[in-house]
Amino acid sequence: AQSVTQPDIHITVSEGASLELRCNYSYGATPYLFWYVQSPGQGLQLLLKYFSGDTLVQGIKGFEAEFKRSQSSFNLRKPSVHWSDAAEYFCAVVSNNAGNMLTFGGGTRLMVKP
Amino acid sequence: DGGITQSPKYLFRKEGQNVTLSCEQNLNHDAMYWYRQDPGQGLRLIYYSQIVNDFQKGDIAEGYSVSREKKESFPLTVTSAQKNPTAFYLCASSTGTGVSPLHFGNGTRLTVT
Numbered sequence: 001a002q003s004v005t006q007p008d009i010h011i012t013v014s015e016g017a018s019l020e021l022r023c024n025y026s027y028g029a030t031p032y033l034f035w036y037v038q039s040p041g042q043g044l045q046l047l048l049k050y051f052s053g054d055t056l057v058q059g060i061k062g063f064e065a066e067f068k069r070s071q072s073s074f075n076l077r078k079p080s081v082h083w084s085d086a087a088e089y090f091c092a093v094v095s096n097n098a099g100n101m102l103t104f105g106g107g108t109r110l111m112v113k114p
Numbered sequence: 115d116g117g118i119t120q121s122p123k124y125l126f127r128k129e130g131q132n133v134t135l136s137c138e139q140n141l142n143h144d145a146m147y148w149y150r151q152d153p154g155q156g157l158r159l160i161y162y163s164q165i166v167n168d169f170q171k172g173d174i175a176e177g178y179s180v181s182r183e184k185k186e187s188f189p190l191t192v193t194s195a196q197k198n199p200t201a202f203y204l205c206a207s208s209t210g211t212g213v214s215p216l217h218f219g220n221g222t223r224l225t226v227t
Binding site: 004009032034036041042043044045046049051090094100101102104105106107 | 118120123145154155156157158159162172204206208210212213214215216217218219220221223
């Protein structure tokens with residue numbers, strides 16, 4: 001069965017600092033990978049996705065993520081964090097033989113210090 | 115603008131009562147999903163439907179029921195059999211073709227006392 005691990009439950013960074021949120025997945029098929037962001041009390045918004053091709057993908061709000069098959073990772077990065085980036089971030093994966101059934105990680109809550 | 119509407123945003127019920135959460139989409143998506151969100155546990159799939167009049171159980175379907183009589187609507191009923199119903203419930207939809215991103219509603223927070 002596929003699974004997704006986000007090792008960091010909480011992360012605090014200073015405004016303007018760089019950010020990296022970790023995501024590791026495990027299953028045997030070709031992965032389709034997603035990052036979503038959730039503001040408090042809201043639904044989830046898609047930041048970016050990786051299906052194939054270039055392993056570095058660009059998303060909205062200045063985020064990017066890199067797929068590393070050898071490490072089973074899909075870490076999310078941003079070079080300079082803004083206070084409005086404070087939210088919860090979810091990594092999700094679906095294998096190509098599981099229809100569109102996403103498996104979500106437990107989430108990482110990002111706090112931004114002024 | 116197209117989107118997914120969940121109502122109400124907050125819902126309070128007494129233990130032992132059934133309650134129905136509404137989810138409507140105007141994205142013309144074939145597939146719809148219900149997720150439950152608890153702190154620190156990510157999202158867990160309750161039910162999903164890939165076509166009208168058909169739906170499948172997800173990972174945590176016990177104590178829940180759904181219907182899909184119209185393409186636009188996928189209501190979720192939380193029954194009295196659900197042992198821990200207090201949670202944040204999210205509805206989502208997708209085109210249903212291959213692997214496609216989910217579009218989410220803004221959720222309903224259900225509190226049962």
